[in-house]
Amino acid sequence: xxxxxxxxxxxxxxxxxxxxxxxxxxxxEAPHVQYERLGxxxxxxxxxxxWDAAVTWRVNGTDLAPDLLNGSQLVLRSLELGxxxxxxxxxxxxxxxxxxxxxxxxxxxxxxx
Numbered sequence: 001x002x003x004x005x006x007x008x009x010x011x012x013x014x015x016x017x018x019x020x021x022x023x024x025x026x027x028x029e030a031p032h033v034q035y036e037r038l039g040x041x042x043x044x045x046x047x048x049x050x051w052d053a054a055v056t057w058r059v060n061g062t063d064l065a066p067d068l069l070n071g072s073q074l075v076l077r078s079l080e081l082g083x084x085x086x087x088x089x090x091x092x093x094x095x096x097x098x099x100x101x102x103x104x105x106x107x108x109x110x111x112x113x
Contacts, residue, residue: 047099
């Protein structure tokens, strides 16, 4: 039983270090909220990243295919309701979060609650 205490201590220290790293290296800003019309096309910029910046986009935590990119911008065509979600752009080498967009897709003039 005494051997399990050092391991528990190490796990707590590792979790604390990960939390501190995340707080220091992730922007604390709320995601940009964007409403788009069903069937339309949209280009989502990666915040202030240059057009040719090496970035990776994710939606709701899932990687998106590189063929959806035009430079660092994400291009979504013929929007469907399923395109709604939290889009995040990361610097490809460091995985630092650059920008987030909470995208809502719906009918013109209607906003989801």
